[in-house]
Amino acid sequence: xxxxxxxxxxxxxxxxxxxxxxxxxxxxxxxxxxxxxxxxxxxxxxxxxxxxxxxxxxxxxxxxxxxxxxxxxxxxxxxxxxxxxxxxxxxxxxxxxxxxxxxxxxxxxxxxxxxxxxxxxxxxxxxxxxxxxxxxxxxxxxxxxxxxxxxxxxxxxxxxxxxxxxxxxxxxxxxxxxxxxxxxxxxxxxxxxxxxxxxxxxxxxxxxxxxxxxxxxxxxxxxxxxxxxxxxxxxxxxxxxxxxxxxxxxxxxxxxxxxxxxxxxxxxxxxxxxxxxxxxxxxxxxxxxxxxxxxxxxxxxxxxxxxxxxxxxxxxxxxxxxxxxxxxxxxxxxxxxxxxxxxxxxxxxxxxxxxxxxxxxxxxxxxxxxxxxxxxxxxxxxxxxxxxxxxxxxxx
Numbered sequence: 006x007x008x009x010x011x012x013x014x015x016x017x018x019x020x021x022x023x024x025x026x027x028x029x030x031x032x033x034x035x036x037x038x039x040x041x042x043x044x045x046x047x048x049x050x051x052x053x054x055x056x057x058x059x060x061x062x063x064x065x066x067x068x069x070x071x072x073x074x075x076x077x078x079x080x081x082x083x084x085x086x087x088x089x090x091x092x093x094x095x096x097x098x099x100x101x102x103x104x105x106x107x108x109x110x111x112x113x114x115x116x117x118x119x120x121x122x123x124x125x126x127x128x129x130x131x132x133x134x135x136x137x138x139x140x141x142x143x144x145x146x147x148x149x150x151x152x153x154x155x156x157x158x159x160x161x162x163x164x165x166x167x168x169x170x171x172x173x174x175x176x177x178x179x180x181x182x183x184x185x186x187x188x189x190x191x192x193x194x195x196x197x198x199x200x201x202x203x204x205x206x207x208x209x210x211x212x213x214x215x216x217x218x219x220x221x222x223x224x225x226x227x228x229x230x231x232x233x234x235x236x237x238x239x240x241x242x243x244x245x246x247x248x249x250x251x252x253x254x255x256x257x258x259x260x261x262x263x264x265x266x267x268x269x270x271x272x273x274x275x276x277x278x279x280x281x282x283x284x285x286x287x288x289x290x291x292x293x294x295x296x297x298x299x300x301x302x303x304x305x306x307x308x309x310x311x312x313x314x315x316x317x318x319x320x321x322x323x324x325x326x327x328x329x330x331x332x333x334x335x336x337x338x339x340x341x342x343x344x345x346x347x348x349x350x351x352x353x354x355x356x357x358x359x360x361x362x363x364x365x366x367x368x369x370x371x372x373x374x375x376x377x378x379x380x381x382x383x384x385x386x387x388x389x390x391x392x393x394x395x396x397x398x399x400x401x
Contacts, residue, residue, distance in 0.1 A: 014331040016361045018148045018178055018307040019201035021351025027204055030260035031253045038252055044244030046259060051241060053262040057203075057270070058195060058213040059186035065237045067210040068251040071177045071198030074210030075101050076108075077232035078142075078173050078194040082218055084226035085109045087139040090131055090170070092123040094154060095147035096338035101175060102142070108227055113138065119147075119340075122154040122302040125162035132166035140171040140193075146179035149337040151297045151309035151346065153183065160191035171218060177201060180211075181265060182277045182306045182350045193218040202306070204264070204351045205257045214238075264352070277305040280349040280358050283387040284308045287362045287380035291369065296344055306350035307334065311343060316374050318345040325368035331361060355388050 015022050036042050054064050067073055083089065088111045091102035102112050115131055117123055123143050132138060141163060146153050156174055163170055171193040176185055180195075181202025187195045192215065199209035214234065222234055236247040265273055281303060288295050288310050296309035312318045319342050322333050334346030347365065349358055362381045369376045 009330045011330065014329070014357070014361055014364060016348045017332050017334040018346055018348035018350065019198075020207055021201055021204055021348065022353060022357075023206065024204055024261075024264065024352040026264060027257045027260050031206075031257040033253065033256050035252050038246065038250055043252070046255060047241070047244040047246075050255060050259050050262065051244075053266060054211070054258075055213075057181055057185075057262065057265065058197075058211075059190075060188045060195075060213050062188065062216065063214050063219070063234075063238050063241070065212040065214065065234050065241070066246075066250075066255075067212075067232070067237075068208065068254070069210035070207055071175075071196060071200075071210050072100075072104070073232070074196045074198065074212055075104050075175065077210070077212050077229075077234070078196050079105055079108055079110065080225070080227045080229040080232045081212075081214075081234045082171055082173075082194065082221040082225050083108070083110060083139055084224070086111060088113055088135065088137050090115055090128070090135075090138050090141045092117065092128065092141070092143035092154075092159075094123050094144060094150070094152060095119050096149035096340070097147060097175060097177070098142075098144045099338065101144070105142075110227075119150050119152070120296060120298040122152055122299050123159060125155070125158040128159055128162040129166045132163060132168040132170060136168070138168070138170050140173055142173040142175075144175040144177075145185070146176070146183060146304050146306060148178040148307060148334075148346075149309075149340065151295070151304040151307050152299065152302050153179070153304045154302065156192060157186075157190045164191075171221060178304075178306055178350070181261075182273065183304075184270075184274050187213045187215075191215075193221075199254065199258065202350055203258065204261045205254060208251055208254050209258060274305070277350060279388065279391050280353070281305045281308065282391070283358060283384040284347055284349055284362065286387045287366075287384040290380040290383040291366070291376040291378075293376055296340075306348065308347045308349070309336075309340075309344050310347065312345070313375050316372070317342050321345060321368055321372045321374060324372050325364055328371065329364040329367065331364040331368075333365070359384060359388070 195213040197211040199205035200207040
């Protein structure tokens with residue numbers, strides 16, 4: 006098949022577009038992972054990673070997917086038969102709970118309405134009814150639905166129940182794009198991956214670890230070897246790994262952290278919020294429905310759009326890909342075919358977002374999906390009145 010002219014628009018909710026600076030960093034020649042240059046690289050990465058996670062505590066970095074980091078969070082803190090409360094607010098929360106089941110853990114599900122944030126009051130009620138629960142697990146930014154839950158409120162809910170459960174949070178599609186505060190919010194294990202807000206290809210998994218979680222690891226009895234925090238964190242103090250690391254992805258991570266801190270994390274978060282508002286403005290103008298019904302719970306990194314009855318989201322996605330070389334996210338689990346997801350995270354700017362929305366609007370026309378035109382213009386209007394650049398006072 007001949008290559009299409011122009012660039013491909015990768016607007017799924019991750020992996021995100023790969024910035025040229027990171028691509029060049031990854032392409033460097035590999036260095037000795039037992040040498041002084043590598044240790045200097047790694048120690049600098051850990052220092053800046055803690056800033057992004059909002060923690061002063063240790064961070065474990067694995068050559069793995071984020072699913073591996075899910076497994077590490079469970080394996081290091083729990084024992085066979087322990088009870089875990091999973092707040093199943095979307096498909097990724099469901100998948101994480103399946104990992105726990107395969108470990109022989111007892112999964113208690115708090116099944117909420119996938120169109121709303123996790124309800125803290127329901128968490129409190131569950132914990133009061135079950136003192137044996139060892140951990141509460143949830144997804145911060147549920148990529149399957151476009152819902153952002155309030156993690157600080159969930160910690161308060163655990164505290165109201167006067168419960169000792171650990172708090173585990175999947176921040177895979179929020180870290181590096183949405184304000185996240187591991188320490189301040191009282192999170193015990195934060196799980197993340199490299200391929201979304203951190204702007205890297207897939208291949209690195211992360212656990213940010215509280216002191217409570219480290220203490221729990223001393224008593225935990227689930228089998229672990231590769232995922233064991235102890236040798237990983239011990240080696241990390243000296244800037245090394247207990248096995249061969251993904252050196253070239255670490256080159257990319259080093260550059261990604263530089264880019265995030267150059268832009269400024271507050272500016273990064275504001276940019277993603279602008280894009281989310283502009284995208285929802287386009288969807289409303291099209292007369293389509295955003296899947297999220299919670300006004301306080303809209304994700305800054307993706308927007309899930311419901312299709313009108315009788316129209317298939319995957320057929321629309323296929324047409325848009327073929328005609329405009331634009332990839333949109335599919336519906337996952339029970340939402341397959343019912344919605345498509347527009348990713349607006351990572352290293353993207355106003356023009357990239359508007360090009361994406363133009364492709365969607367043209368696709369809706371070609372597919373005969375009932376809608377009103379003008380969504381792109383509505384997004385342009387929104388972006389025009391919410392400039393993403395700091396204005397300098399020149400004195401003129």
